[in-house]
Amino acid sequence: MILKEEENSAGASSEGLSGPPGAGKSTFIECLGKMLTERKHKVSVLAVDPSSSTSGGSLLGDKTRMTELSRDTNAYIRPSPTRGTLGGVTRTTNEAILLCEGGGYDVVLVETVGVGQSEFAVADMVDMFVLLLPPAGGDELQGIKRGIIEMADLVAINKADGDLVVPARRIQAEYISAMKLLRKRSKVWRPKVMRISAKTGEGISDMWDKMTEFRDLMLTSGWGNALSSEILHNFGCWKIKCGEIK
Numbered sequence: 336m337i338l339k340e341e342e343n344s345a346g347a348s349s350e351g352l353s354g355p356p357g358a359g360k361s362t363f364i365e366c367l368g369k370m371l372t373e374r375k376h377k378v379s380v381l382a383v384d385p386s387s388s389t390s391g392g393s394l395l396g397d398k399t400r401m402t403e404l405s406r407d408t409n410a411y412i413r414p415s416p417t418r419g420t421l422g423g424v425t426r427t428t429n430e431a432i433l434l435c436e437g438g439g440y441d442v443v444l445v446e447t448v449g450v451g452q453s454e455f456a457v458a459d460m461v462d463m464f465v466l467l468l469p470p471a472g473g474d475e476l477q478g479i480k481r482g483i484i485e486m487a488d489l490v491a492i493n494k495a496d497g498d499l500v501v502p503a504r505r506i507q508a509e510y511i512s513a514m515k516l517l518r519k520r521s522k523v524w525r526p527k528v529m530r531i532s533a534k535t536g537e538g539i540s541d542m543w544d545k546m547t548e549f550r551d552l553m554l555t556s557g558w559g560n561a562l563s564s565e566i567l568h569n570f571g572c573w574k575i576k577c578g579e580i581k
């Protein structure tokens with residue numbers, strides 16, 4: 336694979352990834368993460384566990400996930416999800432993002448299950464927010480809040496392979512129409528809806544190109560600076576809420 340030098344020159348970026356259980360988040364991170372480490376990126380993966388603040392349980396931590404990426408020396412996967420209140424989760428995740436970026440990881444993926452409140456907090460602390468959805472509508476997506484779709488800079492319809500290609504196309508068309516009606520988050524970017532297969536790898540490279548395009552646009556348009564100040568502002572607000580800044 337050809338190393339894209341320019342990709343690595345623009346500094347670190349953080350990407351939030353959310354989606355309902357079973358959408359294929361681990362499979363996707365494994366696939367994207369391996370592609371990126373092959374391209375000489377250093378990738379860290381932070382899991383935010385929304386169940387921890389309510390039930391004390393763990394949706395994300397109980398199974399072996401991303402086995403190949405976890406053996407990759409250019410990847411770091413935070414082994415266990417953060418526990419505690421949402422404020423605590425947010426604070427430690429924010430700090431972990433900064434630590435990873437400072438530690439030379441130029442891609443920081445923050446994963447959360449899109450059924451609670453944590454994805455809203457995550458969307459506020461990353462440079463780009465990606466929603467991963469299965470090729471299904473209606474009941475299966477009931478847990479996904481409309482508000483979280485509004486936060487998405489990019490929606491990826493996963494599992495667009497085999498028999499699921501046709502439903503994936505349909506869902507993609509539905510989301511493209513639906514998202515036209517949503518409030519725009521940015522003046523310079525219209526959220527994209529793409530079809531991918533984390534299993535076969537199809538569409539993943541194109542998706543990363545779109546993510547890179549987004550980041551470049553944010554940097555060149557100055558909108559990214561506004562976003563960074565917003566991220567810092569949100570971080571500050573959380574610290575105040577957590578009683579760290581009086």
Ligand SMILES: Nc1nc2c(ncn2[C@@H]2O[C@H](COP(=O)(O)OP(=O)(O)OP(=O)(O)O)[C@@H](O)[C@H]2O)c(=O)[nH]1
Pocket residue numbers: 354355356357358359360361362363394395448493494495496499531532533534535
């Ligand atoms: N056909 C197909 N199956 C996939 C794809 N990606 C993931 N899967 C399957 O979907 C199931 C769930 O995938 P995971 O990656 O564990 O999903 P997840 O979103 O991390 O799930 P949670 O950890 O429960 O939130 C597994 O059986 C995967 O093999 C894909 O692109 N195509």
